[in-house]
Amino acid sequence: MQPFFLIPRITRRAWKVWHRNLVVFVRTWHVNFFPPLIEALLYLFAIGMGIGSYVKEIDGIPYVNFIAPAILAIAVMNSAFFECTYGSYVRMYYQKSFDAMIATPLSIEDVIAGEILWGATRSVIYVIIMLPVLAAFGVISLPSALLAVPLAFLGGLMFAGIAMCFTAISPGIDTLNYPSFLFITPMALFSGTFFPLTLLPLTLQYLALAVLPLTHLVAIMRMFTLPAFSWTIVLNLSWILAVTVIFCVAAINLMRRRLII
Amino acid sequence: MPISVIIEARDLIKTYNGVTAVDGISFAVKRGEVFGFLGPNGAGKTTTMKMIACVSPRTAGSLHVFGMDPDEKPKEIKQQLGVVPQETNLDPDFTSYGNLYTYSRYFDIPVDAADKKAEELLEFVQLQEKRDVTVEKLSGGMKRRLILARALVNNPALLILDEPTIGLDPQARHLIWEKLRLLQAQGNTIVLTTHYLDEAARLCDRLVIMDNGKILVEGAPADLVKQYVGHEIVEVEKSDEVILCLSTMKIPFEVTGDTVQIATESSREIARTLLDRCQPGTVLTRPATLEDVFLKLTGRTLRE
Numbered sequence: 001m002q003p004f005f006l007i008p009r010i011t012r013r014a015w016k017v018w019h020r021n022l023v024v025f026v027r028t029w030h031v032n033f034f035p036p037l038i039e040a041l042l043y044l045f046a047i048g049m050g051i052g053s054y055v056k057e058i059d060g061i062p063y064v065n066f067i068a069p070a071i072l073a074i075a076v077m078n079s080a081f082f083e084c085t086y087g088s089y090v091r092m093y094y095q096k097s098f099d100a101m102i103a104t105p106l107s108i109e110d111v112i113a114g115e116i117l118w119g120a121t122r123s124v125i126y127v128i129i130m131l132p133v134l135a136a137f138g139v140i141s142l143p144s145a146l147l148a149v150p151l152a153f154l155g156g157l158m159f160a161g162i163a164m165c166f167t168a169i170s171p172g173i174d175t176l177n178y179p180s181f182l183f184i185t186p187m188a189l190f191s192g193t194f195f196p197l198t199l200l201p202l203t204l205q206y207l208a209l210a211v212l213p214l215t216h217l218v219a220i221m222r223m224f225t226l227p228a229f230s231w232t233i234v235l236n237l238s239w240i241l242a243v244t245v246i247f248c249v250a251a252i253n254l255m256r257r258r259l260i261i
Numbered sequence: 262m263p264i265s266v267i268i269e270a271r272d273l274i275k276t277y278n279g280v281t282a283v284d285g286i287s288f289a290v291k292r293g294e295v296f297g298f299l300g301p302n303g304a305g306k307t308t309t310m311k312m313i314a315c316v317s318p319r320t321a322g323s324l325h326v327f328g329m330d331p332d333e334k335p336k337e338i339k340q341q342l343g344v345v346p347q348e349t350n351l352d353p354d355f356t357s358y359g360n361l362y363t364y365s366r367y368f369d370i371p372v373d374a375a376d377k378k379a380e381e382l383l384e385f386v387q388l389q390e391k392r393d394v395t396v397e398k399l400s401g402g403m404k405r406r407l408i409l410a411r412a413l414v415n416n417p418a419l420l421i422l423d424e425p426t427i428g429l430d431p432q433a434r435h436l437i438w439e440k441l442r443l444l445q446a447q448g449n450t451i452v453l454t455t456h457y458l459d460e461a462a463r464l465c466d467r468l469v470i471m472d473n474g475k476i477l478v479e480g481a482p483a484d485l486v487k488q489y490v491g492h493e494i495v496e497v498e499k500s501d502e503v504i505l506c507l508s509t510m511k512i513p514f515e516v517t518g519d520t521v522q523i524a525t526e527s528s529r530e531i532a533r534t535l536l537d538r539c540q541p542g543t544v545l546t547r548p549a550t551l552e553d554v555f556l557k558l559t560g561r562t563l564r565e
Contacts, residue, residue, distance in 0.1 A: 013367075013369075016366055016367050019366070020352075020363055020366075023363070024354045024355075095350065095352065095353055095354075096346075096348055096349075096350035097350065097352055099316075099346065099348075099350050100346075100350040100351075100352065100364070101367060102316050103314060103316060103339065103342070103344040103346070104339060104364065104367035104368055104415075105336040105339045105340050105367065105368060105369070106367050107335065107336070260316070260317065260318065261277050261317060
């Protein structure tokens with residue numbers, strides 16, 4: 001049994017894998033660019049305008065402005081998570097792309113690191129697409145909201161790492177539905193996204209802060225878009241950094257265990 | 262001075278999930294030769310290929326490829342390897358050209374050189390017309406040719422082919438064979454596994470027959486046939502009379518299905534004896550082949 005937390009030896013060749021995914025993404029841009037645009041608009045209209053017309057303000061903030069950072073954070077989570085679960089699983093299992101890649105000077109560590117970097121990049125691309133839409137509706141404040149771009153990369157790395165761990169232990173592609181429906185969907189609702197965390201019972205608040213990664217991402221994102229900075233950003237960032245490192249390292253080691261026999 | 266032994270394995274062992282897939286094999290592959298691994302399913306051929314290709318670490322024993330240890334210098338070894346896997350793993354998100362170009366980039370081949378090499382290789386495997394077709398639209402034979410081309414993007418010093426012509430029609434097989442001979446003539450070292458014994462007999466300078474993780478025999482195809490079977494085989498329709506007759510004359514034979522086979526140096530003599538004394542049904546004489554050696558050594562039981 002190999003240790004989960006052995007520091008993997010990753011080389012610059014990981015970017016080759018990243019580049020391969022980027023080329024495919026750009027070539028199929030028409031199926032990749034519109035979903036995040038439409039998703040942003042759907043949330044804005046359905047929840048922002050719909051519920052927003054009853055809930056005018058939360059803590060003195062217009063409701064649409066309250067949920068705008070959540071829309072961004074959920075996009076970061078979904079794009080990285082689904083890319084590195086279903087997307088990576090298809091490339092690993094059905095297309096055997098990883099097998100083809102490790103027959104070249106690329107190592108399995110390079111391949112998985114490249115996939116995770118790509119998942120994070122996808123989060124960044126989606127945030128870059130959504131920012132102008134949200135700005136056009138005047139629900140986020142520039143220029144501080146531009147900080148959402150580097151944050152998307154960090155948050156993307158975290159969710160890509162978590163996703164890759166699930167991919168590494170999932171016996172089949174169908175079992176990836178468990179984390180998607182039992183982890184990602186509830187998280188999108190209970191992480192201080194569409195209503196403040198403080199409405200939850202105190203124990204659940206602590207639980208959300210302890211185990212739901214999205215909670216921290218939404219908190220920082222909200223500081224950037226309102227803007228309303230607070231010293232607690234240090235805690236949120238530290239939590240995300242620690243979780244990102246742990247899961248990315250574990251993901252690479254779990255994948256190695258799965259694929260190198 | 263270039264090393265003359267490309268692969269050297271000593272007491273190589275691979276165990277996983279409690280199964281010993283490769284059980285202490287030793288062999289050496291010399292520069293410029295075509296070396297074959299034959300054996301029934303589960304004999305350990307593919308596992309051996311994977312260890313040579315640095316994608317599966319060995320359990321014990323020593324292994325050197327280009328004089329380097331796969332555990333220590335996988336990148337340096339893989340830089341000079343071309344691998345044709347048993348399973349088609351072309352990238353379905355790319356065209357034929359795109360597959361070759363993208364793969365070149367994994368080897369750090371500069372953009373211009375990668376482009377030039379991709380065009381050159383498409384011509385080599387006669388797929389220029391399918392240059393811009395997604396690989397999903399290629400036939401089985403075309404896919405195998407493209408995989409062969411992909412294995413050549415880095416001008417490998419050693420080609421590893423795991424069942425290169427599996428599932429192909431005779432035309433496609435002949436084309437692959439022709440390309441492999443051309444590559445050998447250019448001085449490439451080739452290691453291959455195959456189930457097709459005619460393929461092994463045609464292509465291999467030397468080969469080993471494996472079973473249950475061990476090497477049973479090693480040698481040149483013609484020598485193995487001579488040594489283990491003889492020159493010719495006489496096949497007679499099976500009947501009690503023939504079996505009794507051969508037994509009383511103490512001629513060694515083997516019963517397979519509905520025929521009786523007799524390996525011999527002189528088929529004429531045996532055939533005459535049979536016709537004179539045994540009232541045989543159909544009698545057929547043919548040269549002995551590698552298949553006879555294979556079946557003799559590995560038995561006729563079905564493997565899964």
